[in-house]
Amino acid sequence: MRALFRSLFMAAGFFACTDARLDSATDPNAKPPTACVPPGTQCPIVFRYPIGNGVSTVELRGDFAPDGWTKGVAMQVEGTFFRAEVPATDGAKVHYKFLLNGKDWVLDPANPQKETDGAGGENSITVAACNFEYCATEPPKPNPDAFDWRRAVMYFVFVDRFANGDPTNDETILGVEPPANYQGGDWAGVIQKLESGYFESLGVNALWLTVPADNPNVVGAGYDGHSYSAYHGYWASNLEAPEEHFGTLATLKDLVQKAHARGIKVLFDYAMNHVHESSTLYQAHADWFWPLSYDNHQCVCGDGCDWNDSYQQKRCWFTSYLPDWNFTNSAARAYSVGNALKWVEDTGIDGFRLDAVKHIELDWLLDLRKRIAAEVEPKSHEHFYMVGETFESGNRDLIKSYVGTDRLDGQFDFPLRAVLVEKLLRRTGTMHDLDAFLASNDTFYPGVMSTFIGNHDIVRAIHVAEDSPWDAWAAGNPWGAPPSLPKNAAPFERLGVAFAFLFTTQGVPLIYYGDEIGMPGAGDPDNRRFMQWEGLTSAQAGLRTLVEKLGKIRRDHPALWRGARSTLSVTDDTYSYAMSDGVETLYVGLNRGDVTAAVGSMPQKGRDLLTDELVEGPGVTLAPRSARIIVVNAP
Ligand SMILES: [Ca+2]
Ligand SMILES: [Ca+2]
Ligand SMILES: [Ca+2]
Structure with a gap:
């Protein structure tokens, strides 16, 4: 092993060590060699499996790499063993198994160390012991130019519904009505709008993009009995590839770089609760997911299992075709966290919007934050912002429990949104109620929350602001008779008052695409109509002008x-x-x-x-x- 390290040093340019050693033979005053390596230097861990018993191929699989459980390393014959080595940092614990003849999973027969995988099985474990002497390093210098996330103004780009920059990737799914089908929006379209200066005109300096991972071209049944496509991105089938309806990885990287060139941060939606049943990951590792059956019945959230029960809400499937990750399984967790990190490394994004936080095991979040702090921030010299979705209007303590330095930076402030909708848009109760709520809410959360009025899961805000407001899910019938744009200016002005509040108080204001022009729409999917770029009414234009002014004022006056x-x-x-x-x-x-x-x-x-x-x-x-x-x- 020692000899191998020497050769690594030389390959890495540590010739000075060798020279010092030679000099010391002739110069008694020469200093001893400084055979130190930079912290984080990796050393190889060697794995062996004995030849014989009809075994013709052996693969090493494990959490030594983000895709180590799915791709693995082919072991080579060396003497009487199959042999492989993988690099690891000192002290890293590796969970692994051998895959014999491409089908049989076995523990390491020569290693008694093993751990339960949390799903009824076991993995072998080993810990890297590098015996390095680490060079002293300077503590990282604070970056005085680092982005202060309190000044962020976020815009939610629903990629499929925002701008179509590349008609060649347009493809609809047979048997799905237009409101629930792909409508052509893509990353090239987002780049066009970036370059037109649209986001800066609104004072926006952060974009939340829908999930970039590949979804299948399938038809899925919705809760409402209608057929749906995966245009929304929440049915990942290949977590390691980009969605072809939206573009290539190169286009996505280009989008991030072009945003950065304009001082605009980019966040991806990351949906870590489930995958689609067509996912190869689910087919290869069914044990990484909670079984659909529980207690002798089917455990779908709201149908056999309880959305709100603290145990069932973590393991229930959102639908019978969305297998739910079991992050009590350490191998599953390591893969998923590694996959989130891979998107950051591949694209250079600045943060995540994390989906359905209360439906996953907390360890996933803690592991992700640790790895972001160890692997992303030391290179970016910027804080990586993570904002979570916990869809709760009445339980501030639950929302708060996920906010902290070792977990989320903040969450979407659903309770504040409920109060703003009531007091500013629906005009029920009085402004005294708003004041009383803010008195406790201003300092309630230990982080940077995101404040908002609209998002993709609720009725479009303009209808809540109508003279006769409504916000029931299906009011206006999203399928048969979708609501139209209000004719008078009053709803747009009320929405303007709500935006004025968001832009003049703490928290990251979120603009749901189209709300800056009061786009109409009932519940999902009608609240996701294609972005209106032309033919604004004067009331729509007036609202957009107001939001533009608010964005500029917030940018120029940090006290806000x-x-x-x-x-x-x-x-x-x-x-x-x-x-x-x-x-x-x-x-x-x-x-x-x-x-x-x-x-x-x-x-x-x-x-x-x-x-x-x-x-x-x-x-x-x-x-x-x-x-x-x-x-x-x-x-
Ligand atoms: Ca397109
Ligand atoms: Ca796809
Ligand atoms: Ca779950």
Whole structure:
């Protein structure tokens, strides 16, 4: 082994060691050799399996590489053994098995060390012992230019429904109606919109893209009895390949690079709860997934198993064709975490939006954060942002339990969204309720949450803001009679007030594609219509102009994202607060009502950044369904 390390050093350019050794023979004052290696240097672990007993081929399989359980290493004949070696860092624990003749899985007969795989089986284990002497390293320097995620403004690009930049990859699935079929959007289309400056015009500096992994060309039954395609990306069949409807890996990398060149971060949606039943991974490793049967019945979430039971919610299948990962199995967990890391390494993305967090075992999240900290951030010198989805409006403690330095940076603030929808859009209760909620919510989570009004799972926000609001899932009938664009401007103005709140408080505001122009749509899939790029009504254009102004104001006034909020005045229909970071104070007023109203405690003299009007306090009037953002002494 020692001889091998020497040759590694020489191959890696450690000739100085050898020279020093030669010199020491003739120069008694020469310093001893410094045979140290950089921390993280890998050494080989050697594996052997005896020849005989009709064994013609042996493969080493294990978690020594992200794809080590599926691809493995072919072992070569050496003397009376099959032999293979794989590199590992000092102290790394490797779980492994041998695959004989391409079909029989066996433990290492020469190694008594083994561990349960959490699914009724066992793996052999070994720990790399490199015997290296590590060179001292300088502690990593903080990066003063690192992106502060509190200033992020995120835009959710639903790739299939956003922009079609490459008609050659358009392909629909036979037997699926258009609302649930592929509609042609792709990564080339996102690049076109990037290059047109669309995202910057909204102040957006982070994109959330739908799942990039390959999904199958199959028809799946939806909960509503309609047939669906995998246009949404949540039915991965090959986690290691990109979705061909969206483009190639080269196009995806190009997208990330072009976004970075514009100062825009990119997050992928990563759906780690399940795969599609057609996945080769599921076919090769059924033991990495929870069995569909449980307690002698079928365990589909909401049909045989409980979405909310703390045990069943982790192991139930979302549908009978989506096998659910069992991350109590360490080999399954290592593969999945390794796969998430591989997408980061292959594309250079800056964060993940993590799907269905409460339905996976927590260890997956803890392992991912550890590996991101060890393998991604030391190279990027940037913090990798992870925001989770826990679809809960009433359980803040559960949402909070996933937020922390060893897990998620934040989650989507569903409870805040519920309150904003009620108080600003539906106008039920009063603004006092909003103030009371914020009093505890402002400092509730130990991280950077994402604030939002709309997403792909709920009715389009514009309908909740209508004069007669509705937000029931199927109101308007998504299939037979989908809702149309409201005719009057009021709903768009109310949505504008909600955006004004999101852009003038802490948390990463999320714009669900199309909400910046009040696109209509009932529940899923009608809330995912193709993006409207042309023919905006004046009310739609007015809302987009407002969002553009809000984006610019948030970018130019850091107090809005890093400042502390303090309430100034509250009435039933109006609300005002100050945002101050010690450098600057901004005064925000909101009027949800349908008549002109005043807010109090505003500055004596200031300028409204939204209208450019000079205003005089302490009482400042606001037009119906409008906001003001006032700064003192603005030029
Ligand atoms: Ca296309
Ligand atoms: Ca595909
Ligand atoms: Ca699960």
